[in-house]
Amino acid sequence: MRRVAVIAVATVIAGVAATGPASAGSPGLTDSLGRVGSIEYLKAVQGGVTTQEGPAAECDAEDTATGGGGTINGSPSNSALNRTSPQSLGAAWRAEGSTTGITSRKVTAYAICGPAEIVYGVAGGNLSPAGEFGDVIGTSQGCSEPETAFGGIESFGGDVRIIETRPIGLTDWSNTVQNHAAVQGSYTVWFGCSDAYDVSRRSESTSVKPGEVGKATATCRRDEAVITGGLAMTVGGEPKPDTWATSTRPYDSKDNKKTPDDGWAAKAYNDTDAKARLTAYAVCAAK
Numbered sequence: 001m002r003r004v005a006v007i008a009v010a011t012v013i014a015g016v017a018a019t020g021p022a023s024a025g026s027p028g029l030t031d032s033l034g035r036v037g038s039i040e041y042l043k044a045v046q047g048g049v050t051t052q053e054g055p056a057a058e059c060d061a062e063d064t065a066t067g068g069g070g071t072i073n074g075s076p077s078n079s080a081l082n083r084t085s086p087q088s089l090g091a092a093w094r095a096e097g098s099t100t101g102i103t104s105r106k107v108t109a110y111a112i113c114g115p116a117e118i119v120y121g122v123a124g125g126n127l128s129p130a131g132e133f134g135d136v137i138g139t140s141q142g143c144s145e146p147e148t149a150f151g152g153i154e155s156f157g158g159d160v161r162i163i164e165t166r167p168i169g170l171t172d173w174s175n176t177v178q179n180h181a182a183v184q185g186s187y188t189v190w191f192g193c194s195d196a197y198d199v200s201r202r203s204e205s206t207s208v209k210p211g212e213v214g215k216a217t218a219t220c221r222r223d224e225a226v227i228t229g230g231l232a233m234t235v236g237g238e239p240k241p242d243t244w245a246t247s248t249r250p251y252d253s254k255d256n257k258k259t260p261d262d263g264w265a266a267k268a269y270n271d272t273d274a275k276a277r278l279t280a281y282a283v284c285a286a287k
Contacts, residue, residue, distance in 0.1 A: 027055030030092075030111075033252075034259030036225040037287060039066075041250060041260050042111045048104045052082045052156070054096035059113035063091075066118060066150055066194070067228025067283070068111040069249035069264075070095020076213040076269035079105055080161040080244040085152030085190045090120050093152075097246075098159065110249045110260070112227055116196030118150055124188035127160060127179035135179045136163075136241050142172040143193035148283065149173040150228050151191040158185020161244035166230030166281045170201055174232075176239035197227060197285040202263065205279040208233070208243075208270040217251060219263035220284035226250050229264030229282045235274065242271045248280075 027046040034041055040063065044055035049072070059065055070084045083096035093111035123141075128134035143149045151173030153165045159181035168174050179185040200221075208214030214233075220226050229250065233243035251265035252258055264282035 030058045034257060036259060036261045039112060039114045039225055039227060039261070039285070042113065043108055045106060045108045047106045049097060049107050050099060050104050052096050052098040054083065054094065054107035055109045056087050056092040056094040057109045057111035058092040059111055063113040063115060064118045065090050065093045065111050065113050066116065068093025068109065068152070069229070070097065070110065071108045071247035071249055072097030072105050074099060074103070074105045075101060076246045076267065077271070079246060081246060081248070082160055082162070083154040084162065084165060084248055085154040086120050090118055090192070094154070096154070112250060114227065116194050118192040118194045120190050120192040122188050122190055124186060127158060127177065127185040127187060129158070129182050129184055130180050136176065137187060138174070138176040138239060139189050140168065140172055140174045141189065141191035145171055147171060147193040147195045148197060148199050149191065149193060151175065151189065153177060153187060153189055155185055155187045158183055160185040160187055163239045163241065163243055163245070164230070164232035164234070165248065166232050167201055167228070167283055170199060170283065178241050178244070199227065199283050199285050200224065202282045202284055203279055205277050208268065208276045208278050210270055210273050210275070213246065213267055213269045214278035215265070215267050216278045216280035217263055217265045218280040218282035219253070220282055223287050224284035225261040225287055226263055226282045227285045229280065231266035231268060231281065232279050233268045233270070234277050234279065240272065240276045243276050244269055
């Protein structure tokens with residue numbers, strides 16, 4: 001049985017929320033990056049992104065996304081991810097980003113798809129304008145052992161940036177976002193549970209100085225393949241406001257396969273005046 005704890009006043013949403021405002025550019029077709037057994041890794045790219053927008057990487061028919069991620073290129077000081085979450089009940093994974101700079105950006109979505117049926121639920125709420133109480137929201141959702149938690153976060157309105165979206169242990173998923181706009185924003189968290197995979201969690205952390213972007217990579221063992229992952233920017237173990245994700249995705253270790261099954265890579269920017277810690281998380285399934 002799934003248990004849900006939302007650390008904020010949240011509203012359960014009966015369907016999938018609408019995406020954010022469109023911008024120039026259009027998504028390309030989904031490309032396969034390879035398979036490991038029944039798991040397939042895919043990506044889709046969209047250029048010309050200014051306001052919040054991005055592509056969806058679509059799973060093959062009958063498959064469901066266990067995880068996925070996204071990247072936005074350009075300077076991390078004025079670009080951010082606003083969404084990395086399932087779409088169409090888990091038939092795809094969508095990433096969205098935006099920039100406060102004067103040039104458009106490229107956003108890439110990654111999907112990890114497999115035959116296990118994962119029924120995703122959604123819950124959400126509003127974020128106050130920047131600087132007001134309620135402009136930072138944290139949520140957590142959980143599954144019952146031996147299930148593994150899968151999740152993601154999307155936003156619309158305002159300028160809602162991702163501080164964390166990641167597994168806690170194997171049975172819980174945590175999201176924290178912050179609204180950087182002077183108008184109200186909204187968020188939707190996705191969460192699902194499955195006991196279809198024999199999994200382990202790996203993590204790796206790095207210190208990020210003020211005004212810099214940090215990079216961290218969590219690596220699966222050679223007999224494992226990553227099926228989901230995430231990141232968190234923290235201070236003292238707690239999510240740190242005024243930091244934001246620019247990349248969270250499966251990665252390839254440059255082995256012969258050229259398939260991003262080897263772990264999880266994350267990048268995030270620290271816009272505070274103190275050090276923060278970036279942690280990348282990989283949930284790895286036994287091959």
